[in-house]
Amino acid sequence: MKAIVQDTYGDADVLRFDDIDVPTVGAGDILVRVHAAGVDAGVWHLMTGLPYLTRLGFGLTRPRHRVRGRDVAGVVEAVGGDVTDLAPGDAVFGTSVTGAFAEYVAVPANRVVRKPANVSFAQAAVVPVSACTALRALRDNGRLTAGQRVLVLGASGGVGSYAVQIAKALGAEVTGVCSTAKLEYVRSLGADHVLDYTSADPVDGTATYDLIVDTGGNRPVRALRRGLAENGTLALVGGEGGGRWTGGFGRQLRAPLLSPFVGQRLTAVMSSERVSDLEVLSRLMESGALVPPVDRAFALDEAADAVRYYLSGAVRGKAVVRVISD
Numbered sequence: 001m002k003a004i005v006q007d008t009y010g011d012a013d014v015l016r017f018d019d020i021d022v023p024t025v026g027a028g029d030i031l032v033r034v035h036a037a038g039v040d041a042g043v044w045h046l047m048t049g050l051p052y053l054t055r056l057g058f059g060l061t062r063p064r065h066r067v068r069g070r071d072v073a074g075v076v077e078a079v080g081g082d083v084t085d086l087a088p089g090d091a092v093f094g095t096s097v098t099g100a101f102a103e104y105v106a107v108p109a110n111r112v113v114r115k116p117a118n119v120s121f122a123q124a125a126v127v128p129v130s131a132c133t134a135l136r137a138l139r140d141n142g143r144l145t146a147g148q149r150v151l152v153l154g155a156s157g158g159v160g161s162y163a164v165q166i167a168k169a170l171g172a173e174v175t176g177v178c179s180t181a182k183l184e185y186v187r188s189l190g191a192d193h194v195l196d197y198t199s200a201d202p203v204d205g206t207a208t209y210d211l212i213v214d215t216g217g218n219r220p221v222r223a224l225r226r227g228l229a230e231n232g233t234l235a236l237v238g239g240e241g242g243g244r245w246t247g248g249f250g251r252q253l254r255a256p257l258l259s260p261f262v263g264q265r266l267t268a269v270m271s272s273e274r275v276s277d278l279e280v281l282s283r284l285m286e287s288g289a290l291v292p293p294v295d296r297a298f299a300l301d302e303a304a305d306a307v308r309y310y311l312s313g314a315v316r317g318k319a320v321v322r323v324i325s326d
Contacts, residue, residue: 003102004303004321005066009049012304012311015068015101023098023106030086030109031078035121035326036297037100038071039306039319040129040158041216041238042271047307067099068303069321072107073115073125083109091115093124095273100125101303101321113278116286120326123285123292126158126318131281131290132273133237134162134213138170141235141267142211146171151202151227154215155191156182159237161293161317163213164189169289175209177202185316189293203227213237221255225264233265293317 001022006014025031045054047068058064073093076086086092086109094112096105115124137159138144150167154160155176167174168190176191179198186194195202203212203219205226212227216238224234236252252268259266284290295316298306300323310319 001103002300003067003099004069004300006047006063006068007066008062009047009055011048012307014047015304015307017301017303020066020102022104025078025080025106026108027080027082028109029080029106030076030083030092030112032072032074032092032096032105032107032112033077033324034072034100034103034105035074035322035324036072036125037069037321037323038126038129039069039310039321040071040126042070042129043068043307044311065098067102067105069100069102070095070097071125071128071130072096072100072105072112073121074105074323077104079109085109086112091121093121093127094275094278095128101300103300103323110275111273113275113282116282118288119285119292121324122294122297122320122322122326126292126294126320127162127281127285128273128278129271130158130318131162131166131292132277133269133271134159134166134215135277135280136272137213137215137235137237137269138163138167138172138211141269142213142233144170144172144211147173148210149173149175149208149229151175151177151209151212152191152215153177153197153202153213153217153219155186155189155194156316157215158293158315158318159215160213161189162290163215164191165290166284167213168192169284172211175202175207182316208232211235221251221258221266225262225266228264230263231265233267235267235269237269294320296320297322
């Protein structure tokens with residue numbers, strides 16, 4: 001089969017279009033004929049091996065799994081002997097372990113759910129990692145309830161685009177923060193208010209929020225706390241900058257240590273794509289409350305360009321690698 005593989009860590013130039021064997025299916029696995037695969041920050045981290053902390057679980061000197069891509073949507077081709085709730089022909093979406101930038105991928109059956117009929121494979125493929133992260137930031141870390149005020153920093157990005165929509169579905173008053181060029185896009189997601197970070201500091205204390213979701217910025221925690229209500233919650237999703245060892249994750253490591261000593265809750269969002277969360281997101285998509293934000297699609301042999309496009313900062317929502325057209 002055709003796949004995008006890498007044998008060493010580096011920039012997008014290490015990705016190459018090649019022939020590899022179709023993966024074997026274990027007893028608890030399904031073989032998925034990939035229709036589309038999402039592009040997210042994790043693709044970059046595993047491609048570059050940065051920060052070095054990433055390599056502890058994925059290969060110290062070179063990638064343990066050669067194929068990139070975690071988000072996947074496609075059709076079940078075959079099932080393992082222990083799989084009873086899925087069958088060949090079922091349309092599914094979820095996360096892979098061994099890489100989805102390929103024509104086929106073997107996925108544990110407990111990492112996928114059925115695709116809603118009203119969304120395309122390309123849309124479903126950009127949901128798992130980013131939308132699950134947004135859901136956890138709002139529901140689990142933020143303990144969001146209807147009527148609360150939410151500030152989403154990075155509202156035009158992958159996690160941010162979902163955070164705006166999910167927060168609205170949960171009944172919050174949402175303020176999205178983005179660059180000038182993306183103001184209308186964030187409004188189209190349903191944000192009640194949109195702020196341009198290039199012209200004003202959204203956390204200068206002029207307004208305060210019950211929950212701030214920072215989806216990958218570099219503001220110090222002390223600065224973010226100015227925008228929090230007295231008993232508000234900060235949910236940190238990744239970060240930018242930092243050293244080569246911990247990267248922007250330094251804030252996530254420090255914030256929970258500070259939290260017991262202040263009145264506000266300072267939390268770090270741990271990414272995990274649970275089937276129960278995918279089912280919640282599936283229902284939101286079926287109802288129309290959540291529309292996966294696909295900006296641009298790339299062919300499988302253009303996967304390196306898809307990663308470069310993600311890194312350019314031009315993406316509104318998500319980019320996707322399309323293996324089979326819907």
